[in-house]
Amino acid sequence: MPTSLPVVLVPGLACSPRIYDPQIPALWRQGPVVLANHARGGDMAAIARRILAEAPLRFALAGHSMGGYIVLEMYRQAPERIARLALLNTSALPEAPEVSEKRRAMINEVKQGGYRAVMDRLFANFVHPALARDEQLHRIVLDMADDVGPDAFVWQLEAITGRIDSRPTLATIKCPTLVLACDTDNMVPVDASIEMANGIAGAKLVTIQDCGHLPQLEKPQAMTEALLDWLEM
Helix, strand or coil, rough: CCCCCCCEEEECCCCHHHHHHCCCCHHHHHCEEEECCCCCCCCCHHHHHHHHHHHCCCEEEEEEHHHHHHHHHHHHHHHHHHEEEEEEEECCCCCCCCHHHHHHHHHHHHHCCHHHHHHHHHCCCCCCCCCCHHHHHHHHHHHHHHHHHHHHHHHHHHHHHHHCCHHHCCCCCCCCCCEEEECCCCCCHHHHHHHHHHCCCCCCCEEEEEEEEECHHHHHHHHHHHHHHHHHC
């Protein structure tokens, strides 16, 4: 009986392994699950190298939001090790100057002690409007922010701001690929996912309805089913 393919999961900005909690049992039944640490500093290339150094020899790789930027860099560095790729609520585009300016303002606010205020505002943008007052979901997001901490959050913002244009990478991706979007994602527009799916030969585009930027927590069953289908592609 062949060994099951390990799955490496990369969280997004200010997210810890808790973001994948609803999906882990189902994925674990399919094979080993590795939760990558993306909160130890460095630019995108350095973060990708560190995760690759700790990952299995060959694996399925999924990245959410900032994690998507990381997994695209991992693919550039070691395409032969990645058997399947999932790009979740992310984009191949480089940072727009006006967005970088907002990130720099966040960095300054965090350095002045405003980490919780920044995270409260991000939560309102992360989730579907119907969940903006969901205390349990808000608590999970704040707990993840505590897991990451303000220093690592600043490192992550700096890495995101300095990321390269990944669109040229899309045509080089040859493994089975899932591109997942959500219809009311305020952080990454659906058009960015459509562009990625169109740029990757054979990619499958899945759009989760009535969901914001955190489908793992907002629509856990739909996300789990999408990932299980991906492992069968």
